[in-house]
Amino acid sequence: MKQRAYTVRLFEYDQPEELPEEQQKLVERAIEAAKSAYAPYSGYHVGAAALLDNGETISGSNQENAAYPSGLCAERVAIFYAGARYPGIRVKSIAIAAMREGTFQEEPVAPCGGCRQVLYEKETQGKAPMEVILYGSKKIQVIKQVADLLPLPFKFESL
């Protein structure tokens, strides 16, 4: 029997101003995007902004529906739109911000399992790490690659 352990390395900051300018701007775009969420059922507004290798930034917000499972998370809206608008272009980093009743969450909000799977595949296609920036008004966490957030991913090769 072998035992294995996975480690998640997080880089924590107290405020966006401590981040490099590129990351700061991406966080601002995610914050802005959260304001466009359509979330009348959960009241939970999420924004995601993806920085592409061609310099473009694509943002998205969660979009809900009266038939609940038909909605989509902010991260997937952004990543799928990036793929539709700029096929084959790598996503270098993604920032995520969430608010409830007009107030941003103090603690960073990490992507759900389904979104991690989608982010992982995008990272794999890009053949380089995709940085994940999680915004909270009292703490910001940076994860250097999506693979750290999804230790046992379902892979294309598994099909």
Ligand code: THU
């Ligand atoms: N949501 C996101 O947009 N991203 C996540 O990673 C987790 C949850 C959305 C889905 C739903 O519209 C609302 O937040 C409450 O779950």
